[in-house]
Amino acid sequence: MTAIESSGPFRELHLAFARILAARHAPGMLIDMLVGQAFDLFEDNIGVQTQDLPPLACQKGCPSCCILRVTATAPEIFLLADYVQRIDATPQGAALALPRRIAHAHRATGGLAEAERMALRKPCPFIIHGVCIVHPVRPLACRGHASFDRRACARAAAGRDVEVPVSEPHLNLRGLIQNALQSALRSAGLSWGLHEMNHGLVLALDGHGRRGRWLEGGDSLGPIVAEFDATSAAERFDQLLAN
Structure with missing residues (x-):
């Protein structure tokens, strides 16, 4: 959980999401609106947050960091x-076999520690010819990871012990x-926990009505990631909302 410095912005964003949830939109619209709001908030504000920083090294065709584990909320995964199902429904998209790629990636990396994943160097299943094919709907975790040094990223991905200069505003805005x-x-x-993306997607795509069960209050995407401390997070959220 990324540290939150001020209760004001947190409370405002909480209320923005709460209004969407309270409006009782159709189930299909609810997830789109929640995640769309999250992505819009990030993209609309990150420029201001980083205007005095050097240019980012991140660009199309640079998937060095796409061997890292990605965590996401249930709405992001659904x-x-x-998006995967829409791609898979087209003849060209079906040839990519995305559900099979996701399942294979999960079998290869599920449960591995970050150092083990780095050593394995198994790319994200959405990286095709060096390009992310789900870039418009990539999770907040991906949006919030940005580097100022492409060479450092490549060296780290190759297993070198180097410090990658990442953008703190990206990390902080993603966390907020x-x-x-x-x-x-x-x-x-x-x-409301965080799930490992590949595992969550394998379940979300299995045709067992997991979206509906989640909308009814169930935890249909399996266990949350081990390091997510729900008790501490809940206490922190309550403190921020009360201040």
Whole structure:
């Protein structure tokens, strides 16, 4: 959980997500609106947050960091699953066999520590010819990881012991928005933990109605990641909302 410095912005974002949840949109629209709000908040604000910093090294065709584990909330995973299904429904997209790629990636990396993943160098299943094919709906975790040094990223991905200069504003804004979304989901009685993306997608794509069960308050995407301390997160959210 990324540290939140001020209760004001957190409370405002929590309320923005809470209003969407309270409006009782159709189930299909609810997830789109929640995640769309999260992504818009990030993209609309990151420029201001980074205007005095050097240019980022991140660009199309540079997937060095795409061997890292990605965690996401349930709404982000369900939105990604919808996107994958739309791709898979086209003749050209079906040839990519994305569900099979996701399942294979999960079998190869599920449960591995970050150092083990780095050593394995197994790319994200959405990296095709060096390009992310789900870039428009990539999770907040991906949006919030940005580097100022492409060479350092490549060396780290190759297993070198180097420090990658990452953008703190990206990390902090990602944490603020994600935490506010989680807080609103918790207040609405919905599962609000963080899931490993590949594992969550394997389940979301299995055709067992997991979206509907999540919307009814169930935890349908399996266990949350081990390091996510739900008790501490809930206490912190309550403190921020009360101040």
